[in-house]
Amino acid sequence: xxxxxxxxxxxxxxxxxxxxKPPLPLLPAWLGAAPEAIANDISHDALVAHFxxxxxxxxxxxxxxxxxxDPPAGTVVTDTLAAIAATGSIVxxxxxxLPSALCEVHLAVVRRAxxxxxxxxxxxxxxxxxxxxxxxxITGPSKTADIEGVLVTGVHGPRxxxxxxx
Numbered sequence: 001x002x003x004x005x006x007x008x009x010x011x012x013x014x015x016x017x018x019x020x021k022p023p024l025p026l027l028p029a030w031l032g033a034a035p036e037a038i039a040n041d042i043s044h045d046a047l048v049a050h051f052x053x054x055x056x057x058x059x060x061x062x063x064x065x066x067x068x069x070d071p072p073a074g075t076v077v078t079d080t081l082a083a084i085a086a087t088g089s090i091v092x093x094x095x096x097x098l099p100s101a102l103c104e105v106h107l108a109v110v111r112r113a114x115x116x117x118x119x120x121x122x123x124x125x126x127x128x129x130x131x132x133x134x135x136x137x138i139t140g141p142s143k144t145a146d147i148e149g150v151l152v153t154g155v156h157g158p159r160x161x162x163x164x165x166x
Contacts, residue, residue, distance in 0.1 A: 042117070047085045048165070051115050054088030058140035059153075060161040067107040067164045074104035076158075082122050083115045083163075089139040090163065091122060093132040106158040108138070110165055 052062045067077050082091040090108050116122050119137075126135075142157025153159050 044112070044115070047115050047117055048112050051083050051085040051088060051110075052165070054085065055083075055090075055140070055163055056088070058088050059143070060088060060140050060163050063162055063164045064166075065164060066166055067109060067162075071107060072105070075107055076103040076105070077107045077109065080108050080110050081114065082125075083110045084117075084119055084122055084137070085115055086118045087139055089119075089137050090161075092134075092136045092138065094134060103158050105160045105162060106138075106141075107162045107164060110163050112165055 056062055071077055078092055080090045081093045083089065084091065090110060092108075116125070138157075138161065141153055141159055141161045143151060143153050144156065145151045
């Protein structure tokens with residue numbers, strides 16, 4: 001059985017060896033650089049702008065300023081620990097944030113200063129802190145295409161993700 005598996009993997013690797021890698025969408029070249037290089041060459045305003053572009057491309061809504069003091073029913077407001085420009089993702093840590101998966105609309109408050117370039121940069125910073133009880137990285141509203149390949153929004157999480165930049 002191991003010989004058959006090894007032969008199959010060798011065939012797949014050989015087939016993929018010459019295959020061109022598809023370009024990553026909406027990722028500027030500077031995101032492939034080390035975090036230190038990004039910090040020196042890219043302004044934080046550029047990181048914020050890229051985060052907004054990427055988050056909107058995957059279905060999040062961007063708002064500026066704090067969320068409403070009295071949000072509509074079915075809305076959960078959370079504070080984020082960080083945001084990742086490369087993917088348009090937000091990061092929540094700890095048990096208080098878990099109810100955000102059980103709401104119709106998730107309003108996430110993102111402080112501009114917490115936006116980092118890449119997941120690797122976020123993980124490097126997170127490794128220096130105590131491990132939380134939960135860590136959730138959210139990339140856009142909940143979506144699935146499990147049933148007959150039809151895309152459905154809001155099946156296992158919020159239908160809308162609204163990011164408030166403060």
